[in-house]
Amino acid sequence: MSRDANIAAQEKLAEGINAGNTDVVHEVFAENVVDHDPAPDQGPGPEGFHDFFKALTAAFPDAKIAPEQLVADDDHVAVAYTLTGTHEGEFHGVAPTGKTIKVRGMQIARFEDAMIVERWGSTDELGILTQLDAAPV
Secondary structure (H helix, E strand, O other): OOHHHHHHHHHHHHHHHHOOOHHHHHHHEEEEEEEOOOOOOOOOHHHHHHHHHHHHHHHOOOOEEEEEEEEEOOOEEEEEEEEEEEOOOOEOOEOOOOOEEEEEEEEEEEEEOOEEEEEEEEEOHHHHHHHOOOOOO
């Protein structure tokens, strides 16, 4: 597949999450996907990503992922993004606060046939907890 198809798949993921469609992960992540940096309690494979995004959007129903920089070659897409949202559901054991968050994150994905087969990256979860006044001291 081409660089453009991989970029389109990456954009489809962000657009789906922004629309609250967590099922989009099954269209973007390959069955054998390996996440080298899974979130706490994230399971394996596409279902692990689905559960992660479902929990994220339950905690932040208006969650938005805004790509800021994107770099791609024939096999990889790297994206720096900003995540924003309003805390209206439990997040990592923190009861809803109604506070808004804004944090940065990075992801590098390796693609085969326009599907993510490997992922590296992270979102500033400590930054989220700090903005919720719930960061460990």
